[in-house]
Amino acid sequence: MSDADDIKEESLFEAPPLAEQERMLEAILFAVSEPITLREIEARLPHGCDAAEAMVYLRKRYDGRGVQVVRVGDAYALRTAVDLGYLMQKETVETRKLSRAAIETLAIIAYHQPATRAEIEEIRGVSVSRGTLDQLLELDWIRFGRRKLTPGRPVTFVVTQGFLAHFGLESPRDLPGLKELRSAGLLESRPAFGALPMMGEDEDEADLDNVAGQSELFED
Amino acid sequence: MSDADDIKEESLFEAPPLAEQERMLEAILFAVSEPITLREIEARLPHGCDAAEAMVYLRKRYDGRGVQVVRVGDAYALRTAVDLGYLMQKETVETRKLSRAAIETLAIIAYHQPATRAEIEEIRGVSVSRGTLDQLLELDWIRFGRRKLTPGRPVTFVVTQGFLAHFGLESPRDLPGLKELRSAGLLESRPAFGALPMMGEDEDEADLDNVAGQSELFED
């Protein structure tokens, strides 16, 4: 291929001006409604576009508006400004009220992730009912993480992007009070030298159950 | 109610500044699932807001952006800019091979055009299903030609520009002839028969069928 050809080819794929890229980004964010990553955005944009740069401009443009560009994990989404929520009473979705057990289980997974079922039970002092985890899984707020490299290779739970999106968190690091909990040593798993008796048998059972039921899915 | 009360009420419900009204309008337009009228918007906005005026500003703000405020009847909605619609299409193209029946039918039409259905059937030795012709019509590879000036005035089929474009032909005459097919090794054993025996009655029958089925559509 000659030099002339090269030049021609380049000009064929020249990226649109940044202002246009910003428009495109805006349209895509608007259209998808679910958080979308820069990589996914770039896959939709014409060749040569820089989604990250366009995003900087777009976020600036929406600063202080009624609609906001929010970050969810490594993805972005458009959401109405929080202070205007009261205008959207009709749009409010009545979510099934979560049980206290479900809320606590969710918090434990979020703050201790990856968390095994045994760990959740140890913290709460009661066994976790299957229904609780099922409900959280169904809400797409938790998912299975990697198996722990401890005897029995128990499955773990982690929170999802859906969880972050729902609670308006950019990342799990933004969980309220995370720093304080950590500095207070409350997120460490201390060896429980058989302190509380009721866990022992129960824990094992739950793990065996997990291993049997999900080994195909999460063995890695 | 006294005048004093009126004044007091008004001041109590002083409308937010226009910029704020615009933010509210923006959030509402974004969150609602259907286009919304100014009246409905005002019902959601705090007392004293002027949705129409805020709308003017909001539309101006979105002018030229990737998202547009569009009017739908007497309602408004946010939509992605029309020129960016292509970014929102995720097309999965599935390519399938044309069926043998369709290829043969197409070939007969191409080589014998204009060809009646009866002629196609005669050459293929089996009846041509309606679906096959429909498929070819839908692909825009064949179209209806003039009716034949034979008893029953059967419709004929000819190939289209789309056909020529797809197969890289300038004209139907560019189709390789039998001789060329043979020399290219595409025709194996025997030489083609001379005249194809035409079955008089049959043709008529099929044509009558055609006429009955399609007279509304193709009578010219």
Place this chain on the structure above:
Amino acid sequence: MAENLFEEDQTSVAERLAAEALIVDVDGFEGPLDLLLTLSRTQKVDLRKISVLQLAKQYLIFVEKAKSLRLELAADYLVMAAWLAFLKSRLLLPPDPTEDGPSGEELAAHLAFQLERLQAMREVAARLMARDQLGRDFFARGQTLEVQRTRKVTYTATLLDLMQGYARIRTRDDFRPFVMDREKVFTMEQALERMRGLIGYAGEWGDLTSYLPEGWSDDPVMYRSATASTFAASLELVKEGHLEIRQSTSFAPIQMRRRTSPRE
């Protein structure tokens, strides 16, 4: 959350509520740890400075009370009671140097840690739920997905496919119009085709039967069909002036030869 209320300074109310809770809401406790946490609140101190000994006593009193009220306690409450009784004795008696395992203080510290951790998790859970939530405080776009996922099926065929298709038809071994597509029928068209190819060589009178196609003489049905069509084809060729045909008497063999001179 209800627990947070207890930490306010209206202790009398909180105490009353807690006392009530102990009796009435036994089933409402989420396990012994939850009960211990509730009991610990009556100590009104930082959980780290809690008197585990006192807590153990309270718990055991609670269990006794429940028994006297004939409340059925789940097994794990009783197991916890036994463990706390053990812990209490450990904390009260001077440590036995011959005994292995953690000291009473270590066990107590761990229990305090567990209570503090559970309390902390409840607090952050409450903070988490108090956050602005999607669909309640902030909203995603209301209109349904605009991204079109179109599944487009395109049919392809190459010119080669086309030509091969055509070639396939035109070279079909026994190509005949489908209406005559019967194995044992030799059509007049076929016979005509065949005769046309043969008459060039028919200089001498030859029997009709000698013009029958090969393989058609054995089966009577095929023989009849081939004879009839060959005869008809012969007549056609006579009509066209290519052939002469004769028969000496009725049922005598029919003979034919190429016409060399035009008919008079």
